[in-house]
Amino acid sequence: MTLSLPVMGQQDSVYFHKPDALKAVWLGAIVPGAGQIYNKSYWKLPIVYGAFMGCGYAINVMQNRYSGYKKAYLDLYNDRQAGTVSEDPSKSYIAVLPNGYTLERVGGAEKWQSTLNNQQSTYRRYRDYSILATVLVYALSLIDAYVDAQLFDYDISPDLTLNVEPQIYYDMQHQQSAEIKLAIQF
Numbered sequence: 001m002t003l004s005l006p007v008m009g010q011q012d013s014v015y016f017h018k019p020d021a022l023k024a025v026w027l028g029a030i031v032p033g034a035g036q037i038y039n040k041s042y043w044k045l046p047i048v049y050g051a052f053m054g055c056g057y058a059i060n061v062m063q064n065r066y067s068g069y070k071k072a073y074l075d076l077y078n079d080r081q082a083g084t085v086s087e088d089p090s091k092s093y094i095a096v097l098p099n100g101y102t103l104e105r106v107g108g109a110e111k112w113q114s115t116l117n118n119q120q121s122t123y124r125r126y127r128d129y130s131i132l133a134t135v136l137v138y139a140l141s142l143i144d145a146y147v148d149a150q151l152f153d154y155d156i157s158p159d160l161t162l163n164v165e166p167q168i169y170y171d172m173q174h175q176q177s178a179e180i181k182l183a184i185q186f
Contacts, residue, residue, distance in 0.1 A: 021149035028145040032138060035145025039152065048141050055134035062127035069120035072096045074112045085109045 019039045028035025028074040032052060036044045076093040079085045087094060087102060093116060097106065106112050 019047055019149040019152055021146050024145040024149040025142050028142050032141055035142065036148070039148045041147060041148055047086065047143075048137075051137040052134065053142075055130055055137055058130035059127060059134065060083055062123050062130055066120055066123035068092070068096060069116055070125060073113065073116035073120055076109060076116060080113065 017040065022037045024035040027038050033045050033048045036042070036048060072095070073091040074084070075091060075147075079091070079093075087101070089095065093112065094103075096116070097103075097112075103109055103112055143185065161184070163183040165181050165183075167175050168181050169179045171177065
């Protein structure tokens with residue numbers, strides 16, 4: 001059995017992880033948030049997954065409301081065509097009426113059908129906006145993974161200085177003028 005002791009001046013090799021930007025994007029494209037994990041930006045995961053969960057919730061709620069109003073509109077349309085409009089509470093167009101309201105109180109079956117059509121259009125639009133927001137969150141998570149990997153070893157030292165000093169300027173006719181010079185040094 002041999003025991004080796006470190007020699008003075010010898011250092012163990014230290015593993016340094018420098019993320020590859022394209023790999024971070026591909027990982028994030030396959031599994032949302034994987035680019036942030038690869039970049040070791042774990043604190044961003046709740047933001048990414050929270051945004052996705054919020055968008056998913058919005059899509060679900062808007063889809064359910066859209067489906068309910070669409071069904072109510074189609075049922076009322078079919079009942080009006082057949083001449084069988086009734087105040088039966090089991091009818092979908094009666095179920096979506098505000099509490100205490102009847103068809104007569106909202107302006108009749110024709111007015112209520114127009115309102116149902118407007119409501120289904122509104123919730124379809126909101127659902128589509130929610131899907132668009134999900135795509136934007138996905139794109140932003142990929143952009144974040146790429147930028148974070150690119151700027152991983154960017155030097156943000158505290159040696160940034162701004163020098164403001166007066167300076168004499170000579171123009172093409174050799175006339176003197178005074179100016180203020182701003183210089184930023186990194």
